[in-house]
Amino acid sequence: MRIVIKENRYEASAFAAEAIALQLQQKPTSVLGLATGSTPTLCYEQLIRLYKEGYVDFSQASSFNLDEYHGLSPEHPQSYRYFMQQQLFDHINIDVKNTHVPDGLNENPIQACSDYEDEINAHGGIDIQVLGIGRNGHIGFNEPTSGLQSRTRIKTLTQSTTNANSRFFGNGEFQPELALTMGIGTILEARKILLLAFGEEKSQAVQTMIEGALSAYCPASALQLHPDAIIVLDRDAASRLEHIEFFIEVEEKQQALMKTLNLS
Numbered sequence: 001m002r003i004v005i006k007e008n009r010y011e012a013s014a015f016a017a018e019a020i021a022l023q024l025q026q027k028p029t030s031v032l033g034l035a036t037g038s039t040p041t042l043c044y045e046q047l048i049r050l051y052k053e054g055y056v057d058f059s060q061a062s063s064f065n066l067d068e069y070h071g072l073s074p075e076h077p078q079s080y081r082y083f084m085q086q087q088l089f090d091h092i093n094i095d096v097k098n099t100h101v102p103d104g105l106n107e108n109p110i111q112a113c114s115d116y117e118d119e120i121n122a123h124g125g126i127d128i129q130v131l132g133i134g135r136n137g138h139i140g141f142n143e144p145t146s147g148l149q150s151r152t153r154i155k156t157l158t159q160s161t162t163n164a165n166s167r168f169f170g171n172g173e174f175q176p177e178l179a180l181t182m183g184i185g186t187i188l189e190a191r192k193i194l195l196l197a198f199g200e201e202k203s204q205a206v207q208t209m210i211e212g213a214l215s216a217y218c219p220a221s222a223l224q225l226h227p228d229a230i231i232v233l234d235r236d237a238a239s240r241l242e243h244i245e246f247f248i249e250v251e252e253k254q255q256a257l258m259k260t261l262n263l264s
């Protein structure tokens with residue numbers, strides 16, 4: 001894991017957007033793995049800016065989102081398809097036919113999940129996967145105890161996750177307790193991973209993910225197994241890291257080395 005600690009969420013989001021832009025410059029047909037939630041919104045804002053300024057082109061790219069609520073239509077304002085249209089797709093030149101979000105209304109969600117896996121494979125796998133992290137350490141909707149080799153499937157959400165996400169739903173509005181989500185094994189197959197975490201409320205999950213043991217109790221800790229995972233934090237999310245000074249030192253040395261090798 002490479003740990004990048006930025007002063008604030010704006011700098012962290014700009015770093016992530018630049019990494020995605022670079023990926024697309026190097027491989028215009030990249031397959032992007034995308035996430036929802038409040039965390040990636042600034043990164044998407046920066047990506048839209050880079051697109052408008054001509055630095056990035058999505059015309060040959062395709063995308064797969066991590067997850068979707070079961071029971072919400074794509075037009076529902078809380079569905080992740082709707083979120084992606086509003087926050088990113090409607091503002092860039094990606095062909096909507098090339099964007100994929102699990103089908104929350106499919107009458108056979110088990111089949112829909114297995115088809116989703118097939119579709120990712122048919123596209124040659126995910127080149128770069130954006131992730132947020134839940135307060136309980138979940139990634140996608142892989143709640144604690146999710147199998148570390150799990151595949152796309154239907155999951156029951158924990159109370160802690162439904163509570164955290166209730167802020168997006170109106171009083172008395174139907175809030176799904178089931179979701180279709182890529183599995184941890186699916187996520188780990190992405191060639192590069194960029195996990196973003198901001199704010200004090202994520203600091204415990206971040207500490208457990210990075211400094212804790214590999215454990216299904218903290219699904220994000222599975223990223224310790226990934227050969228190219230970058231964890232991008234703001235100061236608050238990094239605040240509980242016991243080895244924070246060490247991580248800062250290593251990153252500075254790595255930056256200096258990359259400059260010397262002309263790789264940055």
Ligand SMILES: N[C@@H]1[C@@H](O)[C@H](O)[C@@H](COP(=O)(O)O)O[C@@H]1O
Pocket residue numbers: 035036037038039040066067131132133134135138139140141161165
């Ligand atoms: N399924 C999503 C996750 O992909 C996301 O990482 C998490 C954190 O959301 P936020 O970024 O709003 O804190 O929320 C949801 O549960």
